Amino acid sequence: MDVVVIETRPLGDRSYLVHDGEVALVIDPQRDTDRVEAAAAEADVRITHVAETHLHNDYLTGGLILARAHGAEYLVSANDDVAFDRTPMADGGTVQVGRLTVKAVATPGHTHHHLSYVVSDGEDQAVFSGGSLLYGSVGRTDLVSDEDTEDLTRAQYSSVRRLAAEAQPDAALYPTHGFGSFCSSGPASSARSSTVAEQQESNHAFTDADEDHFVRELINNLTAYPSYYAHMAPANRQGPGPADLTVPESVDPAELSRRLADGEWVVDLRHRVAFASRHLQGSVSFEYGRGSSFTAYLGWVLPWNQKMTLVGSEEDIEKAIRDLSRIGIDSPDAALGTDPSALAPGTAVVHYPRVGWAEMLHGRSAGDVVLDVRRTDEYDAGHVAGAVNVPLHELLGRMAEVPAGTVWVHCATGYRSGVAASLLQRAGRQVVHVDAKYGPS
Missing domain, CATH: 3.60.15.10 (Ribonuclease Z/Hydroxyacylglutathione hydrolase-like)
Known part of the structure; x- marks a missing residue:
């Protein structure tokens, strides 16, 4: 055997x-x-x-x-x-x-x-x-x-x-x-x-x-x-049918701009560091890569069965299409390329700060908000004093609960907080992405 x-x-x-x-x-x-x-x-x-x-x-x-x-x-x-x-x-x-x-x-x-x-x-x-x-x-x-x-x-x-x-x-x-x-x-x-x-x-x-x-x-x-x-x-x-794993033709730049302007879900697969430094306004970050839990978090966080456009390299998009098919997210559109300004000319290219844990603890101004997007059980086991807890998978439905002010958003490793930072910025908030392993001491 x-x-x-x-x-x-x-x-x-x-x-x-x-x-x-x-x-x-x-x-x-x-x-x-x-x-x-x-x-x-x-x-x-x-x-x-x-x-x-x-x-x-x-x-x-x-x-x-x-x-x-x-x-x-x-x-x-x-x-x-x-x-x-x-x-x-x-x-x-x-x-x-x-x-x-x-x-x-x-x-x-x-x-x-x-x-x-x-x-x-x-x-x-x-x-x-x-x-x-x-x-x-x-x-x-x-x-x-x-x-x-x-x-x-x-x-x-x-x-x-x-x-x-x-x-x-x-x-x-x-x-x-x-x-x-x-x-x-x-x-x-x-x-x-x-x-x-x-x-x-x-x-x-x-x-x-x-x-x-x-x-x-x-x-x-x-x-x-x-x-x-x-x-x-x-x-x-x-009894599910077969998956379509083909990579579609790249979305026309003008069409991608329209989708962003209309608030459709445009998912950037690049590393969260690249996204934070330069990305299309209105896009969201779901870093694709080994060990990133990309499939589980995208399927968990974004509304089910809504139109989606993936942005990234052809290799990442091909792999992401396969992964998403496993949970029933079929045939997303794609914008092939890693240069945001070339993918949708006319759409603003924006950024937000990335910081380490020491900066999060000591670099905030009065009135800034600390948002912890870990699960409730993680938060209950230990958290930064005064931090607001809205788990990432609940953030879209609870955005109004995030207090006013610049939001310093953290999780356990930086992955979930990267997703959360992009969702917050898309909603019009000023954000700082704490891209570091959790460590309040």
């Missing part, structure tokens, strides 16, 4: 190609299925089965697309209400994928009908746990509804024990979430691999012998999650 990991770092998730050298099972593929196709071609295997551990809340699946393209069986929980044909899987159900035996194990918690899969080749086992058992923690349990959260948390506590009982201790563990995804909960580990036995020794879902305590702690430590999640599960029930 070979397992090929297909990582989606911008969303903190993994998909898997599991094969016996001839035929393959794909688990939890994302919508841009060309990556799976490439992995299967490199391994020289045929995709005969595609499986979902659950109806995903943080991305659009590529499962239906892939299954149809290959005439593969599509394994989906029998209890999930979906609008397409599938091979219904229930607890204890098995399928044969070449020399591999795939057994479904009901592991409710992340969702009501969550399944994990135990795959065996007769000697070795691998456990594909989706949003159930993660490295160091478990999948969050509050995505279905507030009313269901406690029951699902208790189910999660039981599910990891049931899963461990179904697997060999040395079985390799392959979760879908837990690599930066907001679908994770608790003290997720930074491990890149693990086994069932290792998790039994270290994961708080196992080591906490008091179920009530585990439930209280997990629920109390759940933090905010992206608003676009509300659109993912309904779309996955219908």
Whole structure:
């Protein structure tokens, strides 16, 4: 049995190609299925089965697309209400994928009908746990509804024990979430691999012998999650279509100027340093790059399903289009180029100051405002005296709550505050971007 990991770092998730050298099972593929196709071609295997551990809340699946393209069986929980044909899987159900035996194990918690899969080749086992058992923690349990959260948390506590009982201790563990995804909960580990036995020794879902305590702690430590999640599960029930990953022709300069003047969303992908020093008036900064959480924050902060134009290099725009397709933001327009004045002649090119933490602490004038755009839980754990807290994902709806005066805006690292500074300036405020790691001392 070979397992090929297909990582989606911008969303903190993994998909898997599991094969016996001839035929393959794909688990939890994302919508841009060309990556799976490439992995299967490199391994020289045929995709005969595609499986979902659950109806995903943080991305659009590529499962239906892939299954149809290959005439593969599509394994989906029998209890999930979906609008397409599938091979219904229930607890204890098995399928044969070449020399591999795939057994479904009901592991409710992340969702009501969550399944994990135990795959065996007769000697070795691998456990594909989706949003159930993660490295160091478990999948969050509050995505279905507030009313269901406690029951699902208790189910999660039981599910990891049931899963461990179904697997060999040395079985390799392959979760879908837990690599930066907001679908994770608790003290997720930074491990890149693990086994069932290792998790039994270290994961708080196992080591906490008091179920009530585990439930209280997990629920109390759940933090905010992206608003676009509300659109993912309904779309996955219908079965998403393929993504269009083509880069469109560049928007005409006069048209880009019109869009800015009309208040449309024009998203600048350049580094936040370049944006602060020089950008088109009315544009907003969502820096694209490794580790930037670009997809999650753009989908979280900007209004859903509104016209959008991406501004940046062709390489960044191509990658951003792929990333955004995974959460259902399809076919944005593009203005190719990194020189603001050339992209929209006649539109003002503006800037705002960037400062470090020492300047933020000691360089403000009387009447200036400190705006902390971290999440509420981060603010409650410690903040600058007198700072106003409006989390970035709430800023557009709460702009009127930011007091008058020049706004010095900070977060934990500088990324979120860069987005916030651009939104504030777009709204007509005087801003200073605190582009530094949080450090009030």
